Amino acid sequence: MMKRSGRAIRQALHSGQRIYATAAIAVSPQWARVLAAANVDFVFVDSEHTPLDRETLAWLCRSYASEQIPAVVRIPSPDPFEASKVLDGGAAGFIAPYIESPTQVEQLKAVARYRPLKGERAGQAIADPTSLEPALQHYLEQRNGDTLFIINIESVPAIEQLDQILSVGGVDAVLIGPHDLSCSLGIPEQYDHPKFDQAVRRILQTARHHQVGAGIHYWLSIDREIEWAKSTGANLLMHSTDVTLYQNSLVQDLKYLRAQLGDAINTDHSASSPVV
Numbered sequence: 001m002m003k004r005s006g007r008a009i010r011q012a013l014h015s016g017q018r019i020y021a022t023a024a025i026a027v028s029p030q031w032a033r034v035l036a037a038a039n040v041d042f043v044f045v046d047s048e049h050t051p052l053d054r055e056t057l058a059w060l061c062r063s064y065a066s067e068q069i070p071a072v073v074r075i076p077s078p079d080p081f082e083a084s085k086v087l088d089g090g091a092a093g094f095i096a097p098y099i100e101s102p103t104q105v106e107q108l109k110a111v112a113r114y115r116p117l118k119g120e121r122a123g124q125a126i127a128d129p130t131s132l133e134p135a136l137q138h139y140l141e142q143r144n145g146d147t148l149f150i151i152n153i154e155s156v157p158a159i160e161q162l163d164q165i166l167s168v169g170g171v172d173a174v175l176i177g178p179h180d181l182s183c184s185l186g187i188p189e190q191y192d193h194p195k196f197d198q199a200v201r202r203i204l205q206t207a208r209h210h211q212v213g214a215g216i217h218y219w220l221s222i223d224r225e226i227e228w229a230k231s232t233g234a235n236l237l238m239h240s241t242d243v244t245l246y247q248n249s250l251v252q253d254l255k256y257l258r259a260q261l262g263d264a265i266n267t268d269h270s271a272s273s274p275v276v
Contacts, residue, residue, distance in 0.1 A: 003068035004041055006092045006146030012041075013173045013213030016235050021072075023217065023241035025050050029063060031242070036067040042148070044217070044238060046074045047086070048097050058089030065090060072148050078104045083111040093148025095175060100158045102168045105151065109170035112149035114140055148172050150213075150236075153203050154180035162203065166210040173213030173236050176203055191220060204232040219244045 004012070012019055023044040024031060035043055043064055047057055057073055064071040070092030075082040078096040086094050096108050110122040117125055117140070124131050125140075132140070149170060153162060154177035166174070178191060181200075187193045200216055207214035215236025218225050228234050258265050 004070075006070050006148055009041055009070065010146075010148060010172045013236060014211050016208070016211075016233065018229070018235045018237060019173075019213065019215075020237045020239070022239050022245075025052065026242050027052075027056060027060065032063045032067040032069060035064070035069055040069060042070040042072050042092065044074065044095065045071050045091075048074050048076045054085060054089060057086060057091070061086075061090035061092070065092075070146075070148065072150060074152070078108060080107045080111045083108055084115065087111070087115065087147065092146065093150065093172075095150040095152060097152045097177070098154055098158075098180065099151040099165060100155060101161060102164050105165055105168040105171060108149065108151075109168060112147050113144050113170050115144055115147075150175050152177045152180075154178075155184040156199075157184075159199060159203060162206045163210075166207065166212060171212050173215065174203060174207040175236060175238060176200060176216035178216060178218060200228065201232055204228060204234040208233040208235075217241075 009019055011017075019041045021040055021042045021044055022035070022038070023046060024035065025046055045052070045057065045060055052060070061071040061073070071090070072093040072095055073086040073091040074095035074097060075086060076097070078099055083094045083096065093112070094108075096104070099105060106126055110117065110126055114122050114125045129137070150173045151165070151171055153159065153165075153174050158165070162174075165171075178196075178200075179189065182188050182190060182193075182196055185193075185195055185199060187195055190196060204214040204216070213236040214232065214234045215238045216225075216228065216234070217238040219240040222239070225237060225239065229237065255265060257263075
């Protein structure tokens with residue numbers, strides 16, 4: 001299967017075509033081949049909730065690039081300098097966590113669309129793109145045309161500001177962080193709660209109204225992912241993570257082995273939900 005370029009993924013997200021991705025944090029040179037076999041469109045590498053350092057992130061990004069898989073890194077905070085660092089390290093794009101204001105998007109848009117411009121010059125470009133000299137405008141479009149810019153929407157204030165946030169432009173997709181969203185809603189980890197479902201639908205529908213990609217990083221039910229996609233137009237299918245998939249498969253396999261061989265199951269250990 002032909003791998004999509006960052007530019008093609010961006011176009012698909014905006015046009016409503018579905019993009020399939022997963023999250024992975026395993027540091028292994030073989031993992032890129034595993035994801036290539038699964039035909040993912042891109043991989044989400046998290047540096048917000050994991051202790052991956054800058055050198056390791058760069059190594060992972062280059063490893064995935066060797067299999068023509070764009071690596072999109074979630075930065076630890078919505079900081080333009082953090083976004084620049086992961087792009088310098090080889091990331092195909094970045095996910096900015098806990099976005100709640102248009103100002104944050106404007107600052108990050110400068111990195112995604114006008115890098116390496118910074119400071120006042122970048123601000124001028126955002127305010128008036130026609131202020132760019134033709135040669136510079138062409139250079140920036142060529143250099144940044146493949147850069148994926150995704151924002152995490154995961155709080156009540158973000159939902160209330162979402163129209164204004166997306167009106168800034170430059171964003172390729174909205175990705176819901178379910179754990180933080182459930183906490184902001186006052187129903188921590190109650191993912192079956194009607195209040196959570198209502199918030200998810202509102203975010204996804206608003207994103208598609210603005211013609212940007214819409215998705216939720218989900219791991220609990222494939223059928224629910226499918227239903228959200230069908231009913232809201234959500235087109236970024238960010239399915240699970242390597243740790244969760246491995247855990248679920250191993251738990252089931254070992255449970256089956258023990259049951260078939262008549263051995264007792266140790267019930268002292270309980271699996272915790274991932275923070276996403």
